[in-house]
Amino acid sequence: MSGFNIPSIPIIYEDNHLLIVVKPPNMPTQADDSLDLDLLTALKEDIKQRYSKPGSVYLGLVHRLDRPVGGAMVFAxxxxxxxxxxxxIRSRDFGKCYFAVIHGTPKKAQDKLVHYLVKDTKTNMVTAVDKKHPEAKEAILEYEILAHHNDLSLVHIKLHTGRSHQIRVQFATIGNPLFGDQRYGAHVNQVGQQIALWSAELSFEHPTLKERVTFHSIPPTTAFPWNVWEENKYLKS
Structure with a gap:
C-alpha cells in the first residue's frame, strides 16, 4: 500500500503516544464492507511515510465516530x-463534547437525556426501548441550546456514555432529529444532506504525562447549516 495518495487529514496534536486528528465527514473510522479508504488505514500510512518506518505501524483505535460525522478523534x-x-473511556473519565444542529426546539433549553438503547446488528439501526428490555444499554447525555435559526437549533452536547448512534437516536426520540440524518430523521431531511454532528472536544488524562489535556475542533463554518452560526462565539477556535 506504500505510496498511495493519502487525503489531507488535519493533525490537532501529536507526540510519542498520541495522535489527535480531525476526521473528515463521510470517511469510515476503520475498514468496512464499503472498501473505501478508512481513517485508521490512512493515518497508519501517513505515519509510515512521514517517519520512514519499515514494516507495519501500530496505531490503536480507542473510540469511533459514525461515518458521516466529522471532528476530533484520538488514536494511540x-x-x-x-x-x-x-x-x-470505560471509567467515563474521558470527556467528549459535540456540536449538533437539530430540527425544532426541545422543551427545555438545557437538560439531561437518559434513554435505553438496543442495536439491531442486521439493520444497523438503534432503537430506544424500555429499561427492562434484556438487551437495553443506558445512554446518557447533557445538552444546551446555544442558538436558533428558523426551525433549526444549534446544540452543545456533553456525552456521558458512548453508545452506537447515541446522539442521533436520543434527539430523534424526543422529536428533534439531527439535520441531515438520513437514518433517524428521513421524514424531515432531504437525501444528500450532510449530517450536522461534529466532535468538538476531547478531554482526558494524558497516558504518560498524567495531566489532563483538552483538544478542540470547530465545524466547517463555510457549509450549511454551520454557516448560519459562523459568528457564534461557540463556533470559534
Whole structure:
C-alpha cells in the first residue's frame, strides 16, 4: 500500500503516544464492507511515510465516530497509551463534547437525556426501548441550546456514555432529529444532506504525562447549516 495518495487529514496534536486528528465527514473510522479508504488505514500510512518506518505501524483505535460525522478523534501510538485511554473511556473519565444542529426546539433549553438503547446488528439501526428490555444499554447525555435559526437549533452536547448512534437516536426520540440524518430523521431531511454532528472536544488524562489535556475542533463554518452560526462565539477556535 506504500505510496498511495493519502487525503489531507488535519493533525490537532501529536507526540510519542498520541495522535489527535480531525476526521473528515463521510470517511469510515476503520475498514468496512464499503472498501473505501478508512481513517485508521490512512493515518497508519501517513505515519509510515512521514517517519520512514519499515514494516507495519501500530496505531490503536480507542473510540469511533459514525461515518458521516466529522471532528476530533484520538488514536494511540503505543499499546500503553491505548490501554490507558480505553480504561479512561470505560471509567467515563474521558470527556467528549459535540456540536449538533437539530430540527425544532426541545422543551427545555438545557437538560439531561437518559434513554435505553438496543442495536439491531442486521439493520444497523438503534432503537430506544424500555429499561427492562434484556438487551437495553443506558445512554446518557447533557445538552444546551446555544442558538436558533428558523426551525433549526444549534446544540452543545456533553456525552456521558458512548453508545452506537447515541446522539442521533436520543434527539430523534424526543422529536428533534439531527439535520441531515438520513437514518433517524428521513421524514424531515432531504437525501444528500450532510449530517450536522461534529466532535468538538476531547478531554482526558494524558497516558504518560498524567495531566489532563483538552483538544478542540470547530465545524466547517463555510457549509450549511454551520454557516448560519459562523459568528457564534461557540463556533470559534
Amino acid at each position: 501510538k503505543t499499546s500503553k497509551a491505548a490501554s490507558r485511554l480505553s480504561e479512561s
